[in-house]
């Protein structure tokens with residue numbers, strides 16, 4: 232197995248691009264990669280992004296939202312969360328075998344005095360509390376099996392950023408499984424930094440070797456990684472647009488204006504059908520507004536821009552742009 236040093240990049244788009252690049256482009260081998268991301272939500276491949284995130288909080292705190300290649304639920308990362316990624320050759324027996332990839336990490340934790348174990352699912356837990364979520368992607372005889380390690384993350388953000396909107400959205404997307412979480416620092420006898428922790432896990436995984444075999448990425452490699460980061464992991468089409476089809480329905484009473492019931496069908500992130508029902512004081516034909524919405528991106532900025540060119544008072548009576556946005560998102 233070769234260790235791939237990522238020179239301490241913290242941008243989640245770059246780190247996920249690097250992981251995919253190693254998987255698809257580097258010579259076939261077994262690789263280990265670590266990465267630590269700035270505050271971000273990493274969404275599972277088959278999830279509906281808007282269903283999983285607290286959009287307002289995410290925007291206010293400047294949290295990145297990035298979709299990954301592997302399945303499973305949404306997790307929160309920050310500089311206190313260490314990710315490990317095994318990118319391996321696979322004879323077909325590794326997929327769904329989380330034990331194989333979490334065991335070395337569990338053993339490393341044990342050396343630090345942390346009694347952790349793999350839960351029935353894909354989590355590493357200490358007692359009843361989750362310290363690591365794991366997911367996999369496999370294709371053409373290769374597998375990525377990666378996991379988080381909550382070392383000293385901001386726990387308030389973990390729960391605030393991942394508020395799910397179950398009442399508003401209906402879809403066949405993969406739902407996240409909420410757990411009680413804990414930071415590993417809670418269980419350590421001796422204090423240490425996340426960098427010391429990373430080095431400790433690394434040496435434990437490569438135990439018995441005098442020197443850790445390392446793959447050094449070339450400038451050419453990095454160029455392609457950055458390109459992939461831009462093309463995929465920074466794109467709206469991948470992070471939002473790749474969500475499975477969903478329906479949004481929202482009923483609300485707006486003081487002084489009436490009751491509203493907005494229904495949207497969204498495919499590939501684009502509004503395909505829209506209907507506005509309710510009892511409110513507008514003179515204009517509400518269907519005209521519904522028609523305007525069709526074809527737009529289901530996205531805060533796009534809908535705000537579109538809506539600011541609509542004479543809301545004419546169609547809906549005395550409502551503000553904010554009221555209207557709260558009906559749509």
Ligand SMILES: Nc1ncnc2c1ncn2[C@@H]1O[C@H](COP(=O)(O)OC(=O)CCCC[C@@H]2CCSS2)[C@@H](O)[C@H]1O
Nearest residue numbers: 303304306307363364365366377378379407408409410
């Ligand atoms: N960072 C982190 N680590 C562990 N558990 C977390 C984390 N953030 C949130 N959670 C909890 O897990 C659930 C979601 O659990 P669920 O089981 O639905 O999803 C996962 O675990 C996916 C793990 C993906 C790991 C990848 C590795 C490298 S890039 S991301 C969430 O609602 C929280 O309760």
